[in-house]
Amino acid sequence: MGSEMKVPTMAELFAAGEQPEVLFWVGCAGSFDDRAKKITKAFVKILNKANVSFAVLGSEESCSGDPAKRAGNEFLFQMQAVTNIEVMNAYGIKKVVTACPHCFNTLKNEYPGLGGDYEVVHHTQFLKQLLEEGRMTMEGGMFKGKKITFHDPCYLGRANGVYEAPRDLINKLDAELVEMKSCKSHGLCCGAGGAQMFKEPEQGDKDINIERTEQALETKPEIIAAACPFCNTMMTDGVKNKEKENEIKVMDIAELIANAEDL
Amino acid sequence: MEYLANILFALILSSGVFFFARNVKKLLRNIQLGKKVDVTDNKPQRWKNMAKIALGQTKMVVRPIPGLLHILVYVGFVIINLEVLEIILDGLLGTHRIFAGLGALYDVLIASFEVLAFLVIVAVVVFWIRRNVIRLKRFMSPEMKGWPKNDGNLILYIELVLMILFLTMNAADFRLQELGVAHYVKAGSFPISQFLVPVLDGMSAQTLIIIERTAWWLHIVGILCFLNYLYYSKHLHILLAFPNTYFGKLGPKGKFKNSEAVTREVKLMMDPEADPYSATADDAGEPEKFGASDVSDLTRVQLLNAYTCTECGRCTSECPANLTGKKLSPRKIMMDTRDRLEEVGKNLDANKGNFVDDGKQLLDDYISREEIWACTSCNACVEACPVSIDPLSIIMDMRQYLVMEQSAAPSELNTMMGNIENNGAPWPFNQMDRLNWKDES
Numbered sequence: 195m196g197s198e199m200k201v202p203t204m205a206e207l208f209a210a211g212e213q214p215e216v217l218f219w220v221g222c223a224g225s226f227d228d229r230a231k232k233i234t235k236a237f238v239k240i241l242n243k244a245n246v247s248f249a250v251l252g253s254e255e256s257c258s259g260d261p262a263k264r265a266g267n268e269f270l271f272q273m274q275a276v277t278n279i280e281v282m283n284a285y286g287i288k289k290v291v292t293a294c295p296h297c298f299n300t301l302k303n304e305y306p307g308l309g310g311d312y313e314v315v316h317h318t319q320f321l322k323q324l325l326e327e328g329r330m331t332m333e334g335g336m337f338k339g340k341k342i343t344f345h346d347p348c349y350l351g352r353a354n355g356v357y358e359a360p361r362d363l364i365n366k367l368d369a370e371l372v373e374m375k376s377c378k379s380h381g382l383c384c385g386a387g388g389a390q391m392f393k394e395p396e397q398g399d400k401d402i403n404i405e406r407t408e409q410a411l412e413t414k415p416e417i418i419a420a421a422c423p424f425c426n427t428m429m430t431d432g433v434k435n436k437e438k439e440n441e442i443k444v445m446d447i448a449e450l451i452a453n454a455e456d457l
Numbered sequence: 458m459e460y461l462a463n464i465l466f467a468l469i470l471s472s473g474v475f476f477f478a479r480n481v482k483k484l485l486r487n488i489q490l491g492k493k494v495d496v497t498d499n500k501p502q503r504w505k506n507m508a509k510i511a512l513g514q515t516k517m518v519v520r521p522i523p524g525l526l527h528i529l530v531y532v533g534f535v536i537i538n539l540e541v542l543e544i545i546l547d548g549l550l551g552t553h554r555i556f557a558g559l560g561a562l563y564d565v566l567i568a569s570f571e572v573l574a575f576l577v578i579v580a581v582v583v584f585w586i587r588r589n590v591i592r593l594k595r596f597m598s599p600e601m602k603g604w605p606k607n608d609g610n611l612i613l614y615i616e617l618v619l620m621i622l623f624l625t626m627n628a629a630d631f632r633l634q635e636l637g638v639a640h641y642v643k644a645g646s647f648p649i650s651q652f653l654v655p656v657l658d659g660m661s662a663q664t665l666i667i668i669e670r671t672a673w674w675l676h677i678v679g680i681l682c683f684l685n686y687l688y689y690s691k692h693l694h695i696l697l698a699f700p701n702t703y704f705g706k707l708g709p710k711g712k713f714k715n716s717e718a719v720t721r722e723v724k725l726m727m728d729p730e731a732d733p734y735s736a737t738a739d740d741a742g743e744p745e746k747f748g749a750s751d752v753s754d755l756t757r758v759q760l761l762n763a764y765t766c767t768e769c770g771r772c773t774s775e776c777p778a779n780l781t782g783k784k785l786s787p788r789k790i791m792m793d794t795r796d797r798l799e800e801v802g803k804n805l806d807a808n809k810g811n812f813v814d815d816g817k818q819l820l821d822d823y824i825s826r827e828e829i830w831a832c833t834s835c836n837a838c839v840e841a842c843p844v845s846i847d848p849l850s851i852i853m854d855m856r857q858y859l860v861m862e863q864s865a866a867p868s869e870l871n872t873m874m875g876n877i878e879n880n881g882a883p884w885p886f887n888q889m890d891r892l893n894w895k896d897e898s
Contacts, residue, residue, distance in 0.1 A: 303708075395783070
């Protein structure tokens with residue numbers, strides 16, 4: 195399958211004198227984390243199928259700086275931001291899509307003040323837009339009637355008010371969307387944000403991802419849908435901790451769509 | 458002699474207002490210990506936020522039961538304060554029910570004050586039960602022990618007593634009107650206090666006048682005392698909720714401010730034209746401190762936030778760290794900030810306006826590092842706050858101080874940041890391998 199993917203880089207397109215419609219910002223997790231790489235590939239397959247003209251930065255991409263900023267290292271964050279902005283501005287990038295809500299939030303909200311003005315969308319918003327514009331069609335198929343619960347990523351939901359795009363896509367799969375007791379603006383964090391992904395949690399009675407997984411399990415889902423590579427890891431770990439990994443899958447919205455379309 | 462009551466009233470009223478003005482001055486001085494921030498942008502949106510969130514209570518009703526009960530108390534107090542205007546005029550001029558001339562409208566007003574007073578009593582009783590009988594979890598947190606708990610109950614008792622005094626005053630007045638006692642003009646309608654009248658049955662006009670006057674005086678003196686209690690209490694929110702929602706954060710919650718001081722340094726580093734030897738230390742002045750370790754490093758809006766917090770604990774009850782037993786409680790962050798600010802304020806008062814180093818600061822002496830590092834920056838606390846307080850911004854400023862001034866990040870975070878610095882990812886992968894996924898199956 196891998197060989198069938200078309201993943202042009204900005205450098206290649208630039209050399210050919212072409213400008214893509216959108217830059218796909220892959221992010222560190224999407225580039226290096228084994229689980230998140232599957233999400234990246236699923237999204238690329240959808241983009242390929244919809245004939246979207248896109249490119250990635252490849253080795254010219256660097257960490258957005260989100261974990262550094264949230265850990266308190268404003269200097270490192272701004273160094274990352276300014277470097278990335280320099281690259282993106284040099285390519286004349288106008289629109290960015292990313293499957294990571296942390297990159298999404300940082301690029302959309304914190305880069306403009308440092309000279310990086312782009313239209314930044316999350317991949318769920320982008321996919322919804324493709325559907326609405328008729329550039330992509332979707333059929334429920336394998337997910338028809340399946341119980342899916344959606345975990346709101348903090349940096350997509352509360353931080354940026356995007357609650358409906360991922361839900362609309364799940365509904366388009368003819369799946370039965372079931373909400374957890376804490377959802378949308380009250381969604382409970384998976385425990386990874388604010389640079390927690392990279393450290394052990396402080397002393398407490400429970401890990402946050404376990405608490406959130408318990409909320410998800412209460413809905414008796416067949417699939418827990420995520421829209422963030424870090425949430426995905428945390429929820430996957432939570433499901434394993436509850437020894438439910440054989441019954442319940444944690445999948446990104448892009449993977450659901452790619453699977454439904456048999457990509 | 459006949460003006461004695463008027464003079465006494467004027468004295469009590471002016472001292473009440475005088476002490477309140479002094480408290481307000483102190484409050485403003487303390488808030489101004491914080492850093493200036495530009496909050497002059499987008500005024501229409503700011504007014505809208507204040508109208509919706511503070512005046513319209515839109516975020517209170519997210520939790521319907523306490524939200525509706527709170528609206529009763531809120532509307533009750535706002536509306537019943539119209540009555541305070543009459544009381545003040547009567548007190549100063551020696552009149553009785555000066556607005557009685559409004560006729561039918563007056564009846565409607567007094568009737569609605571009575572109904573609201575009754576509803577306030579109901580709400581206050583339910584609130585008391587929630588705090589002391591049901592003992593809702595969010596009122597039982599460690600930071601709620603001692604004064605915060607007593608403060609919460611004291612406010613309920615004061616409100617209850619004020620409402621009872623108001624209704625007692627009206628009941629006695631109503632009875633005196635029925636008896637046709639001079640000075641007690643027939644005015645008002647008493648749908649609630651009429652039920653208290655049987656208690657007063659058989660009492661002489663003299664006794665009734667004593668009851669009416671006592672209730673009247675205690676009611677207005679009570680209100681003036683309550684006004685001056687605010688500064689020492691979480692109840693300050695009844696005033697500060699308005700400016701606080703006005704000055705609250707605009708735009709997406711995920712947008713954290715970029716430090717301008719850092720931007721200047723980064724730009725200098727990235728500028729190939731910049732001569733590193735030309736910008737010497739002597740023209741740079743005192744280097745700016747990064748982040749916050751004490752209240753004076755916070756912004757005025759953050760300090761206003763601290764005074765506005767009414768310790769309802771909605772933030773803490775939604776905080777993922779707190780829910781899973783970690784020490785972090787966003788409410789405690791706000792309470793600690795206020796307590797430290799008050800301590801600094803008292804230091805200034807005791808030392809003729811100069812701060813004498815007390816060897817303490819907000820970080821460590823009030824807020825521990827364990828609390829600071831437990832935050833997931835998920836914004837649940839910010840979303841939950843009914844009056845637009847942002848505890849997360851204080852946590853982030855303190856992290857910035859710890860990392861940039863003290864190099865005191867947890868070691869795993871240092872590893873993560875080292876990776877970003879060296880290879881552009883939080884993990885130790887080579888930047889040149891970022892596209893390898895394309896060819897992996």
